[in-house]
Amino acid sequence: WKAFGLPGSAPKAVGIFANQPSPYKSKVVNVWKGALILVAAWLVLLVWTALFTSGKEVFRDRFVYHAAAAGEKSLVTPVFELTGRTCSVEVSLRTDLENDWAFFSMALINDDTGSAYDFGREVSFYSGRDSDGAWTEGGKNDRVIVPAVPSGRYYLRIEPEMESANARLRSVNYEVIVRRDVPVYGFFFLALPLLLIPALFVTFRAAGFEGARWQEGD
Template sequence: MSGSSYTIACPKCQTVNTVRGKAMTLALTCSSCKTYFGVGKWSKDLTTFGTSYEPVLPIGAKGKIDGKVYEVMGLVVKKEQKYKYDWREYIIFNPFEGYAFLSEYNGHWNMVWPVDDVPPLAMSASDFVDEGFHFRLFQKYKAKVIYAVGEFFFDVVHITETTFNREFIAPPLLFALEKSDDSVLWCKGEYMTPSEVASAFQIPVSKLPSKTGMGYTQPMMGKIKNGAVVSFSILVFIFLLIAQMFFSGSAEEKVVYQGNFFQADLKDQKFFKTSSFTLEGGSKSLEVVVVAPLLNDWFFAEFSLIDETTGTETIFTKDVEYYQGYEDGESWSEGSTKGEAFLSQIPAGKYHINIYPEFSTSSHEFSLTVKRDVAAWSNFWLTLLMLSVFPIGYFIRRNWMEKKRWSESDYSPYEY
């Protein structure tokens, strides 16, 4: 705070302290002997602390948060009275916005500011909804100030010791209640990343405490929202289905060759050769369908699809088996008299197929049908699976992180 100097003498060592908060400052620590004392006549207590702490945000440092410049006025280190963990609260001030807090625990930061309007249910319920966010009670505690430095707009030591606290979270947001016999203070807060804090105060992020564990208001995986993941997933799945329907509907499935082959025609040759057929368009799929009239028998053949221009052969095999019977009062069947071979990415051109069959004792003929541009549904199912990886992974990770977050609460909705 600028302007003419405003000083107060320490009641213990008489050191004259310059007070940046001027008349607003109601308590401060002496810059020389570090004694905490109240300003004016409301308190004669002097408090000294048995510990010390070097603020990572120096007293007097200025930082820009949400476009507003805040000045660091003081720091208190508080200790929870049941589980004995401690955290730090920096009191920051903007002449137009008033005071607020930057709290830090295990390297996780929250910007917290006083609010007048709180949801009515917040006073009594363990959960409530505010502006679409579902807040749940995370902790109740009493705390004690174990260290303070700087200036304060209230008697932070006395108030901390006499208030009972409740905190509700809806990450990245929180509501905090400090309640005593004669006062109620509601604050709202929001998680800040160490990078955001460092950037606001223009200090290297390496100067800030390292993050450990999970912050109780730390948002999941950045700024991803559950509803957005669900909505976007549905949109993508619908788009995928429409695309598949389009490709299936527009697939030509044009029969480019159809022929019947008989073992008797083979004579001295080892193979059949189809007549030439032309494949049009660019690179497309080809389906070769083999049908053999079998009963408790098999048929096998090796095929060579030959590009008559380049001489390139695409070699594949197909076997067809069909068995049926009657056993223990029930009829059964296995296999099929029909088999399909799918060839991917066959370029346009003039082709024929050489067929090297192996007939069994009772199978002596087969038919061959070649179709151009056949849609593959398996790609659709695989794509659906791949697209599901992200939302499924997100919700698994979210659930895991939520359980981890709430493992530090006495009011966890999860069982461990």
């Protein structure tokens, strides 16, 4: 710019020259190395979780609920023991519902301290046949995972509810299963794409740079 005796400074370069080195070339390699290390650690943690969570069954029982029955609707289970470290607890429901629904209001209660974990689940299952063939909606079973439950003696309080219309015809047989130390995989599969975001971002930037350079070459 000075060689031509022009005043001021040269304007900033616009575009990408055909032989301009990519500033992302080394970054892509390094960021993918880091991503692979993180994915390897993710895989090790996933396998460790699968191998060292016991999923031990601590309680199982069957009950019947009649919507038209008079008196107290709720029930309490016998006390069961949760041993070992603080961990997740899974409460599963298995029903025989057919073209009906039921809501289960539940609480996992410590028998010694009275502390409670309240939760509820609506279970519904419908099926039929129309011009397109057989169809189903919903499911007969459900489950809930209560995280970080300390060891101790616990029981469940269960209060089912069904639609009041035609109550005398409505009932549900259901089974309750409690397991401790169950693996929770949802967080793992949520974390995996997050681990790859930086590597994908740099890769797309590098691809954009190369595309712009080829356009300049044309």
